Amino acid sequence: MFENLISYFDHIPSSHRALILAGGISFFWLLEYAMPLVSFRYNKWKHAGINLLFTFTTIVVNFGFALWIVKLSDWTIANQIGVLQWFPMGNWGQLIVGLLLLDLVGAYFVHWVEHKVKVMWKFHMVHHADTMVDTTTANRHHPGESVFRALFTLLGVLVCGAPMWLVMIYQSLSVVSSQFNHANIRLPQWLDTLISYVIVSPNMHKVHHHMSRPQTDSNYGNIFAIWDRVFGTFNSTSVSQVQYGLDVLDNQRDGDLGYQIKAPFDSNIKTDY
Numbered sequence: 001m002f003e004n005l006i007s008y009f010d011h012i013p014s015s016h017r018a019l020i021l022a023g024g025i026s027f028f029w030l031l032e033y034a035m036p037l038v039s040f041r042y043n044k045w046k047h048a049g050i051n052l053l054f055t056f057t058t059i060v061v062n063f064g065f066a067l068w069i070v071k072l073s074d075w076t077i078a079n080q081i082g083v084l085q086w087f088p089m090g091n092w093g094q095l096i097v098g099l100l101l102l103d104l105v106g107a108y109f110v111h112w113v114e115h116k117v118k119v120m121w122k123f124h125m126v127h128h129a130d131t132m133v134d135t136t137t138a139n140r141h142h143p144g145e146s147v148f149r150a151l152f153t154l155l156g157v158l159v160c161g162a163p164m165w166l167v168m169i170y171q172s173l174s175v176v177s178s179q180f181n182h183a184n185i186r187l188p189q190w191l192d193t194l195i196s197y198v199i200v201s202p203n204m205h206k207v208h209h210h211m212s213r214p215q216t217d218s219n220y221g222n223i224f225a226i227w228d229r230v231f232g233t234f235n236s237t238s239v240s241q242v243q244y245g246l247d248v249l250d251n252q253r254d255g256d257l258g259y260q261i262k263a264p265f266d267s268n269i270k271t272d273y
Contacts, residue, residue: 002091003091005165006091007165009164009165009168009169009172010163010164010165010168017172020172020175021055021059021175024135024176024180025135025138025179028135028179028180028183028185029044029134029135029136032134032135032184032185035186035187036185036186037185037186037202037203037239038132038184040132040184044134046255047255048136049255050255050257051136051137051139051140052139053257054126054139054140054141054142055140057141057146058139058141058143058146061143061146061147061150062146062150065150065151065153065154068154069154069164069167072154072157073157073162073163073164074164076158076160077161077163080161081158081161082157082158082159082160082161082162083097083101083159083160083161084097084098084160084161084162084166085161095166095169098160098162098166098170099170099173099223099224101156101159101160101162102153102157102162102167102170103174103223103224103227104156105155106149106152106153106156106170106174107174107221107223108220108221108227108228110148111220111222112231112233114145115216115217115220118271119264120148121271122263122264122265122271123142123144123145123148123264124141124142125246125248125249125263125264125269126140126141126142126145126260126261126263127140127141127145128209128245128246128249129245129246129251129254129263130245130254131244131245131251131254132184132254133182133184133206133244134182134183135179135183135184136182137182137209138178138181138182139175139178142263173223174222174223177199177200177222178222180202181200181201181202181205182202185202187203192204196225198225199223199224199225200219200221200223200224200225201225203239204219204225205219205221206239207219207235207237207242208220208235209244210241210243210244211243211245211246211247211251212247214235216246217233218233218234218235219233219234220233248269248270249263
């Protein structure tokens with residue numbers, strides 16, 4: 001059974017990957033109607049427009065790096081490079097350790113760096129600019145940030161020595177997890193808290209989208225909640241206190257594509273990062 005799963009993800013068609021992306025957005029989009037966290041007074045389709053445009057640019061950037069990821073994965077295995085190659089373990093061991101490492105390097109670490117390196121932060125600001133965070137916000141990344149994240153994915157593959165089936169499982173889980181923790185949904189508090197001990201829950205990640213620090217500089221995780229707790233970046237601010245947007249941007253222009261595209265290069269936008 002597990003071998004069949006490995007075989008599937010080792011050769012997963014691009015159409016199936018697109019279906020995972022579209023299916024996740026559709027599922028959480030509908031769930032937002034049924035159990036919203038915040039009752040936004042907005043045109044949901046209009047709001048989604050700019051986020052879906054950025055989703056498209058993310059797909060284009062990732063497609064451009066896809067061949068490099070495949071080649072690097074094959075190279076690490078052929079040359080026995082990476083943690084999974086140095087410490088042989090069964091498929092289940094590779095899955096668990098590999099997902100943890102890929103999430104650490106390809107999600108948590110790059111996210112933390114984006115908040116510490118000014119040139120990277122200015123691209124990442126576009127993600128934080130959304131004042132109505134919902135499931136479509138998950139893939140709202142400036143093309144420049146998408147490049148940074150693709151490069152860290154390559155680093156994760158190198159550190160891990162990850163076979164392609166593991167990379168594809170990781171990327172699929174990463175997409176769905178991000179759509180889940182950005183979704184404008186209200187879970188029972190006890191359930192959200194319980195989930196946040198294992199994976200990043202909606203309330204946990206919403207704290208990261210607060211408009212100012214220290215909340216903005218916390219809860220960097222995407223799939224696993226462990227990294228924020230291990231590295232001391234976990235913040236338990238109540239989601240009721242969260243205000244979306246960013247204190248260094250014109251939050252009235254979060255849906256202005258031109259403003260968002262040019263934001264990283266706008267010298268009038270001041271930031272001390």
